[in-house]
Amino acid sequence: MSGRREVGAPFVVPGPCGVAVRDRLKHLTAEDEKVLRLVGDHLGGLACPDLKMRCAAGLEHDTEQWAERKRALTQASSSRWAGSITKATHDQWALARRSRLAHIQSLQAGVRTITRRLSLPVGEAGSKRAPGGYRGKREWFAKTRRLHVLTDRLQAARADWEAGRVHVVRGGKRLLNTRHHLQTAQLSEEQWRMRWQAGRRFLAADGESGKRFGNETIRVTPGGEVSIKLPTPSAYLANAPHGRYVLASTVAFTHRGEQWRDRIQANRAVACRIHEDTARGRWYVTASWTIPPVKTASLAAARAGGVLGVDTNADHLAAWRLDAHGNPVGKPLRFDYGLSGTAQHRDAQIRHALIRLLHFAERHHLAIAIDDLDFTAETTREKHGCRTKFRNLISGMPTSRLRARLMSMAADLGITIIAVDPAYTSKWGAQHWQRHRTAQARSGIPGCAEPRQDSLPLSP
Known part of the structure; x- marks a missing residue:
C-alpha cells in the first residue's frame, strides 16, 4: 500500500440551489420584436462600456466605483436596469477570473508533464501511473520547443492573474472568431451579424422579493402576460401605464409551472431573461429563482x-x-x-x-x-x-x-x-x-x- 493515497470517505451530495425554466414567446407581432430589439440593443450598448470599466479597474475595484458606475447607468436607463447590468458585469468578470485560474492550472500540468518526460531516457516505457520517455529524438526535440511555448503562456497568464486582468467579449469569443471563418461555419456575413447583435443584447432582470410577481422590470403574471419596464429613452414606445410595454405573446412554463406560479403569487423573487434564437427565428423567456438547500x-x-x-x-x-x-x-x-x-x-x-x-x-x-x-x-x-x-x-x-x-x-x-x-x-x-x-x-x-x-x- 506504500505510495497510494488514502481513499476518501463517501458522502451524500447536497441538492441543487437554483431552478431555471424556459418557454417560447409565440405569436409575437412585428412591433413586439422591434421593441425587444431596440431595448435590448440600447441596454447592451450600456453594458459594453460598463464591462470595459470593470475590467480596467481590475483588483482595485471597490463599492464606491460600483456605485459610481450604477449612477451613470441610471441616467440612461433606470435604477433597476442599472442594477441588473452592473451585477451581470461582475458575474462575467468573476467567471473570466475563474477561467484564467483554471487555464493556469492546465498550463502548469502540461509543463510538469513535459519536464518529467524530457528528463527520462528516450524510449523508456511508462507505467499506469505516469507516462514514460518520448519515443524518439524527433519527438523529444519537438517537445522541448513546446515546453518553451507553454512556459511563455504560463508566465503571461500568471501576470494577468496577479494584475487582475481578464479577457472577455460580450457575445462570446467563439462567435467573434467565427467572423473570420464564415465559409467554414456556413454563414453569410448578414447571418453572422444577426447572431452577433443578438448575443450582445441585454434583456435580463434580477428578481426582487416583495415586489409584485417577483420582478418589477420584466414581469410575468400568473396568466402568462409578459411586460417590460422600458428604460427612460424608450419610454415613448410604451403601450401600457407606468412606462411598460406588454407583449402580445403569453407563456405557461409547463415544466415546474406550479412552483413558478406559487412564487410569483407570493411575490417572491424571480429573475427573468428574454433572448432571441436567430438560427430558429424564435424568442424565449427564462425564469429562474433560488431554492433553499434540501436537508x-x-x-x-x-x-x-x-x-x-x-x-x-x-x-x-x-x-x-x-x-x-x-x-x-x-x-x-x-x-x-x-x-x-x-x-x-x-x-x-x-x-x-x-x-x-x-x-x-x-x-x-x-x-x-x-x-x-x-x-x-x-x-x-x-x-x-x-x-x-x-x-x-x-x-x-x-x-x-x-x-x-x-x-x-x-x-x-x-x-x-x-x-x-x-x-x-x-x-x-x-x-x-x-x-x-x-x-x-x-x-x-x-x-x-x-x-x-x-x-x-x-x-x-
Whole structure:
C-alpha cells in the first residue's frame, strides 16, 4: 500500500440551489420584436462600456466605483436596469477570473508533464501511473520547443492573474472568431451579424422579493402576460401605464409551472431573461429563482434501503444493485447514450439515460452511488501523448453536465445521491469480483458469488 493515497470517505451530495425554466414567446407581432430589439440593443450598448470599466479597474475595484458606475447607468436607463447590468458585469468578470485560474492550472500540468518526460531516457516505457520517455529524438526535440511555448503562456497568464486582468467579449469569443471563418461555419456575413447583435443584447432582470410577481422590470403574471419596464429613452414606445410595454405573446412554463406560479403569487423573487434564437427565428423567456438547500439524509439512512452503484463510461452508464455491505445483487444494468451529433442531441441522450436510471432507482427505493469523477486535470494533451483516441475519449465524457443533471433530476424524485472516491475501484473490482463474475457467466451457474463484507468502499 506504500505510495497510494488514502481513499476518501463517501458522502451524500447536497441538492441543487437554483431552478431555471424556459418557454417560447409565440405569436409575437412585428412591433413586439422591434421593441425587444431596440431595448435590448440600447441596454447592451450600456453594458459594453460598463464591462470595459470593470475590467480596467481590475483588483482595485471597490463599492464606491460600483456605485459610481450604477449612477451613470441610471441616467440612461433606470435604477433597476442599472442594477441588473452592473451585477451581470461582475458575474462575467468573476467567471473570466475563474477561467484564467483554471487555464493556469492546465498550463502548469502540461509543463510538469513535459519536464518529467524530457528528463527520462528516450524510449523508456511508462507505467499506469505516469507516462514514460518520448519515443524518439524527433519527438523529444519537438517537445522541448513546446515546453518553451507553454512556459511563455504560463508566465503571461500568471501576470494577468496577479494584475487582475481578464479577457472577455460580450457575445462570446467563439462567435467573434467565427467572423473570420464564415465559409467554414456556413454563414453569410448578414447571418453572422444577426447572431452577433443578438448575443450582445441585454434583456435580463434580477428578481426582487416583495415586489409584485417577483420582478418589477420584466414581469410575468400568473396568466402568462409578459411586460417590460422600458428604460427612460424608450419610454415613448410604451403601450401600457407606468412606462411598460406588454407583449402580445403569453407563456405557461409547463415544466415546474406550479412552483413558478406559487412564487410569483407570493411575490417572491424571480429573475427573468428574454433572448432571441436567430438560427430558429424564435424568442424565449427564462425564469429562474433560488431554492433553499434540501436537508439531505445521513449516509447510514441512505444506504439502509439499498444502493444502486453507477459507473460512468464513454457511451453508457453501468449500474448494479448493491446490498447493505456493498455486494452486487441480481444482474447488472446498462443505460446507453450517444455522444455524436449536435449539442442538443447529445444533451437529449444524456437526459434519456438518466431518466431510465432514476426511474429504476425510484421503483426499487434505492439511493444512487456514483464515482466523484473530475477529469479537469486529465484533459492536458501532454499526459497521454500521442494517444489521441484516449484523449478524445476522456475529453468527450460529459462528467460535469451529467453530474449537474443527475443532482437536479434526483432531487425532484427524492432520490439520494452518494459520491464515492473512484480511487482504485478498477483494482478493487478486478481483485474481488471480475474473476468470479466472469466464471459464473461462462459456466452458467445461477446466483451470486460468495459475498464479502469488506469488498467495496461503501461497506462500513
